[in-house]
Amino acid sequence: MAAAAVQAPADALVDEGGVPVPPQYKPQPLYDFRQFPEEARGFKVGVTKLGRLGTKRKLDEYAEQVEREQAEMEEKSPAELAAAVAVAAAPLAKRAKHNTLGVGKASGRDWKVPAQRAGTLRNPKLSTSWEKKMANKAEADAFKGRKRAAKAAKGEAAAAERQRREAAKKKKEEARAKAAVVTRVSAATAKRMMKSKKGRKQLRTGDA
Structure with a gap:
């Protein structure tokens, strides 16, 4: 099936090649840049x-x-x-230095009060001598040593007490088991005793 040809309206513009153009088209001026210099644009x-x-x-x-x-x-x-x-060939004269005696800056601002170093603001009565610092350090080290020794002795005493209690408890259990009255029960009785918590505590095996 052949496509239908599109006909342009009678008032439509036509360019030099005979191709219709829209009515809002405005022809733009053409510029020939072939004659421009090779330098950068605007160079004079x-x-x-x-x-x-x-x-x-x-x-x-x-x-x-x-x-x-x-x-x-x-x-x-x-x-x-x-x-x-x-x-x-003579070297350049050095820059004259300002008299900074009694001023804060070399620029000569006499209203600037000279600042004092932080070390000069320390009160000598509050400072501590080197010997006293070393004595305090030795005393602190001795105190830490005594503290560590006391802590170790306390731990050893607690461990010894724990072992003593465990040994006494074990000995007591052995004596109780040796003095206990043992009665042989039948399988039916043992089965009935297993149904209660108290009965389960009273049951022992033959080798116990």
Whole structure:
């Protein structure tokens, strides 16, 4: 089945190729970028942010300055040249230091009160001598040793008491079992006694 051809309305725009375009289409201007320079866009020689004081003018001024200095050097005598070289080779003078006596900063703020070090604020009466510190340390070590010894002795005494009680309990149980009255019961009686808690406690095996 052939597709039906779409006909454009009579008032529709048609481009150069005969293709219909929508009515809201607006032809845009065409730009040819083939003639643009290869440099970055907006690049202009001899122009800076401050105006037309570009590189070429600065180079020309520098060349003139060099020529002028060379001419001045040629006009000077050997003694003057030696003095100029000595001045150029002399080390730069050190920066003058401000008198910081009685002020807090080297900038000369005389209203700044000099601060004191933390060590100077310590009260010597509250400090402890080295000998006293060592004596206190020795006393603390001795106390800790006595404490450990007392704790170990207490543990040994508790262990000995526990063993003594266990031995006495075992001996008592043996004596009770030896003095107990044993009566042989039949299987039916034993079966009946197993039904109660008291009866189960009274039952013993033959080798017990």
